[in-house]
Amino acid sequence: MENPAALALAPWAVPLPLGIAYSGGADSTALLHAAAGLWPGQVQALHVHHGLQAAADAFEAHCLATCETLGVPLRVGRVDARHAPGESPEDAARRARYVTLAALARAHGLGHVALAQHADDQVETMLIALGRGAGLDGLAGMPRQMQRHGVNFHRPLLDVQAVALREWISRSSTAHIDDPTNADLRYTRNRIRLQLLPALAATLPQFRETFARSARNAARASRLLAEVAAADMAAAGSPPMLAALRTLPRERLANVLRHWLKREHDAVPSEAQLEQLLDQIAACSTRGHRIRLKVADGYVQREGDLLRWYNARPPSQPAALR
Structure with missing residues (x-):
């Protein structure tokens, strides 16, 4: 064999x-x-x-x-x-x-x-x-x-x-x-x-073959959403500008936020965290509106006109290599 x-x-x-x-x-x-x-x-x-x-x-x-x-x-x-x-x-x-x-x-x-x-x-x-x-x-x-x-x-x-x-x-x-x-x-x-x-x-x-087919289909759709998110990121910048984010419909805003957090910070928000962040961005119509929310292993915070993510967990480091 x-x-x-x-x-x-x-x-x-x-x-x-x-x-x-x-x-x-x-x-x-x-x-x-x-x-x-x-x-x-x-x-x-x-x-x-x-x-x-x-x-x-x-x-x-x-x-x-x-x-x-x-x-x-x-x-x-x-x-x-x-x-x-x-x-x-x-x-x-x-x-x-x-x-x-x-x-x-x-x-x-x-x-x-x-x-x-x-x-x-x-x-x-x-x-x-x-x-x-x-x-x-x-x-x-x-x-x-x-x-x-x-x-x-x-x-x-x-x-x-x-x-x-x-x-x-x-x-x-x-x-x-x-x-x-x-x-x-x-x-x-x-x-x-x-x-x-x-x-x-x-x-x-x-099931292995059908699950693999489903994974391929999901991957294709995911790539399409990533292309849309990349275009929105190019307009919003990184870290993104709140004014640009607020022009997006809620679903596209959710898409670009997931893309930003994952690509830039390897952070994946829970559904509840993402919904709360979307609500806060929608309500953020004045310069005095604060945003500081727990997201994944860190937190998202408003700094002036920008949205930033900070890691609350120290990165894993190998203790020794040989």
């Missing part, structure tokens, strides 16, 4: 040299083996040591042994990914992971990093977005390519099902890590993976 990750990578016009986000788990192991086989000498493995569980040192040792066997350099970043009070531990770990992967990539001359997220991960992401009442951006799921912290991240396995990767791992007896936290039902993603996806498969056997 051929590695399905290799089949997915083969037609890719890969930007070499390439970093592989490598946790040691089954999915990233399949991706690393495929990339090392296709592009020998052009691949580096990037491992994030989260420090969240006692086995983290053993995970790193396993990854080092695998990389030595494959002839792939291993770059390790250690980070404190503990979450702040009231913050989702999953979101905190995700943010710390991207910051650390990007720092590792930049430190070792890599402009591109491949992630092992697959079709099942895409479905889980969409279901989480639905559960949070997300808009089109959330329903579009994970993009195949994105840029964060100065590095291009790619997801070449989004059309590959998890079962195909696990079957190859099992049949080829490829060593990998089974992270015990993946069975912890305290985490939303684990509950979806272990409880909801099997029920979906029994009820809607083609």
